[in-house]
Amino acid sequence: MHTLKQxxxxxxxxxxxxxxxxxxxxxxxKMWEALRGGRVGIRFRRQVVLLDRYIxxxxxxxxxxxxxxxxxxxxxxxxxxxxxxxxLRRAGYTVVRLRGWS
Numbered sequence: 398m399h400t401l402k403q404x405x406x407x408x409x410x411x412x413x414x415x416x417x418x419x420x421x422x423x424x425x426x427k428m429w430e431a432l433r434g435g436r437v438g439i440r441f442r443r444q445v446v447l448l449d450r451y452i453x454x455x456x457x458x459x460x461x462x463x464x465x466x467x468x469x470x471x472x473x474x475x476x477x478x479x480x481x482x483x484x485l486r487r488a489g490y491t492v493v494r495l496r497g498w499s
Contacts, residue, residue, distance in 0.1 A: 407449050414444040415451045425454055428495070432464075448488055448497045451481055461489055467496045 421429060425443070432441040432455060445456040447463070455464040463485060467478075482492045 407446065410446045410452060411452070414446055416499060417444040417452065422466070422468055426466050428455065428464070428466050447485065447490065451485065453485075461491060463492045463496045465488050465492065467494050 417426075421443070429443055432439075435441075439457045439460060439462075441457050441464070442453045443455050445453050447453055447456065453463045454466050456462070457464075465478075478494070482494070485492050486493070
């Protein structure tokens, strides 16, 4: 059961994810065009909250597959991204990072 603090944090993340969905980066927009509507035979969602603490760029629930599109922001977050990926993998998700997508 979630505490009130956890519930509020989840709500904040969901709001932030909604803003991200409305303002995709150029790289995320290109990736979404390739993935949207099941074009690759798999349904993806974008900007999804997982583990009540992470927002992932693209998520295929049927495969528990996370696809991250890393731009310049991620060059400064290598350690944090590695920790995040380990936590997601421990929880049963497969994480794929695409670097320099443009």
